[in-house]
Amino acid sequence: MFISVLDMFKPGLGPSSSHTMGPMVAAARFLGLLRGSAFKPAGVAVSLHGSLAFTGKGHATDRAVILGLAGVTLADYEADPAEALLTRIDETRQVTPEGLPPLAFDPERDVIFDYDRPLDGHANALEFYARDAEGDVVLRQVYYSIGGGFVLSAEELAAGEDSDPGQPVPYPFKSAAEMLTMCAREGRSIAQLKRANEVSRIGGQTLHDGLERIWREMSECIDRGLSADGVLPGGLGVRRRAAALARGLNDERGRNQPHPHLAMDWLAAYAMAVNEENAAGGRVVTAPTNGAAGVVPAVIRYWLDHVPGASTARVGEFLLTAAAVGGLVKHNASISGAECGCQAEVGSAAAMAAAGLCAVLDGTPEQVENAAEIALEHHLGMTCDPVRGLVQVPCIERNGLGAMKAVGAASLALRGDGSHFVPLDAAIETMRQTGRDMSEKYKETSLGGLAVNVPNC
Numbered sequence: 001m002f003i004s005v006l007d008m009f010k011p012g013l014g015p016s017s018s019h020t021m022g023p024m025v026a027a028a029r030f031l032g033l034l035r036g037s038a039f040k041p042a043g044v045a046v047s048l049h050g051s052l053a054f055t056g057k058g059h060a061t062d063r064a065v066i067l068g069l070a071g072v073t074l075a076d077y078e079a080d081p082a083e084a085l086l087t088r089i090d091e092t093r094q095v096t097p098e099g100l101p102p103l104a105f106d107p108e109r110d111v112i113f114d115y116d117r118p119l120d121g122h123a124n125a126l127e128f129y130a131r132d133a134e135g136d137v138v139l140r141q142v143y144y145s146i147g148g149g150f151v152l153s154a155e156e157l158a159a160g161e162d163s164d165p166g167q168p169v170p171y172p173f174k175s176a177a178e179m180l181t182m183c184a185r186e187g188r189s190i191a192q193l194k195r196a197n198e199v200s201r202i203g204g205q206t207l208h209d210g211l212e213r214i215w216r217e218m219s220e221c222i223d224r225g226l227s228a229d230g231v232l233p234g235g236l237g238v239r240r241r242a243a244a245l246a247r248g249l250n251d252e253r254g255r256n257q258p259h260p261h262l263a264m265d266w267l268a269a270y271a272m273a274v275n276e277e278n279a280a281g282g283r284v285v286t287a288p289t290n291g292a293a294g295v296v297p298a299v300i301r302y303w304l305d306h307v308p309g310a311s312t313a314r315v316g317e318f319l320l321t322a323a324a325v326g327g328l329v330k331h332n333a334s335i336s337g338a339e340c341g342c343q344a345e346v347g348s349a350a351a352m353a354a355a356g357l358c359a360v361l362d363g364t365p366e367q368v369e370n371a372a373e374i375a376l377e378h379h380l381g382m383t384c385d386p387v388r389g390l391v392q393v394p395c396i397e398r399n400g401l402g403a404m405k406a407v408g409a410a411s412l413a414l415r416g417d418g419s420h421f422v423p424l425d426a427a428i429e430t431m432r433q434t435g436r437d438m439s440e441k442y443k444e445t446s447l448g449g450l451a452v453n454v455p456n457c
Contacts (some may be wrong), residue, residue: 019059022145027068043104058389147336172251242357294399340435366418385449
């Protein structure tokens with residue numbers, strides 16, 4: 001099992017890695033199929049299933065799919081040109097992706113929200129169709145957006161989503177127990193194992209540059225969120241709070257007796273800043289998803305700004321450790337709210353952040369594993385119930401609280417010697433089982449929980 005740190009943490013588009021980024025990637029893959037086929041397509045359509053149908057409007061899934069079918073990718077997305085393109089598609093009723101003839105496409109008719117027919121592979125399913133000039137379907141393909149911007153075709157999912165065709169890595173581990181055994185045997189930290197695996201695949205310079213880019217984008221996202229005011233889109237009327245919070249905290253810094261929770265309030269401000277940017281459709285870094293994107297960067301910034309001795313030179317160590325834990329969660333359970341609820345998103349992010357923080361505070365591998373377990377254990381059962389299908393309430397505050405739990409988990413683990421009752425592997429398996437048993441109402445469908453018990457208009 002190998003999931004690169006550069007895949008776990010990747011720049012993307014808000015408000016959702018599984019509902020916005022993934023569908024855009026899936027659309028691009030379908031265009032690739034069309035370009036390589038012998039058919040002469042004249043039109044395209046897509047049906048959305050499961051969570052993508054129920055919360056697709058609030059998560060901008062329809063917009064992402066339309067832009068993807070028009071040839072826009074995450075790498076070249078820009079807000080203003082995208083808006084102009086969407087308007088043009090509405091007017092012309094066609095998309096014109098490069099390498100294909102103009103394709104008939106009516107956004108009102110050809111993006112189908114299918115609430116009644118979930119597909120078996122995953123809760124986030126898209127089925128693309130290409131039609132010929134007579135209107136007959138000549139190519140059909142199902143994709144699943146499995147969380148964090150990762151996308152698999154139906155065939156890839158059936159073959160095993162974590163099948164890894166790449167060259168063997170020096171330290172392969174599929175469980176936390178295997179990881180700790182390797183650390184003890186080799187006398188290496190978790191980050192050192194992960195670094196060696198990454199270098200064997202992508203090389204040292206690519207890894208170095210990638211880690212620097214990840215933190216730069218995370219940090220810039222925090223800064224954007226801390227300087228932006230206004231009301232978030234979507235109709236709930238939710239006001240941005242991070243900037244005002246930061247202004248108040250800056251005012252308190254000069255006082256002789258600052259508030260005793262000053263550092264924790266900054267931690268919440270950092271996390272909320274990221275998720276307000278995400279809710280506004282801005283550029284964030286999956287960590288491991290967009291809905292949980294604030295936790296890891298908030299804890300890193302908290303460490304750098306408020307912990308003596310912290311240094312940006314060790315941010316890579318933090319990210320590598322966090323990615324190792326995130327990879328275990330993804331491989332053995334899920335990072336998808338539509339599959340396992342918010343325990344799989346903010347819970348996973350808190351475990352990753354707790355592990356990273358514990359590592360850069362010189363925790364042993366056993367303490368790092370303990371920190372991740374504590375953070376995940378105390379998110380078990382958390383539902384995903386966004387009001388009106390928007391990644392705003394309770395998602396934004398939930399990232400702040402997840403970051404606090406991560407710091408608390410790391411601190412508690414560092415007070416011990418690494419021995420503890422519940423292994424991380426058991427917590428991950430429990431999360432998987434809990435997600436399997438959880439009602440679909442609480443898995444990113446907005447059919448239960450806060451989504452139906454608070455006013456949303």
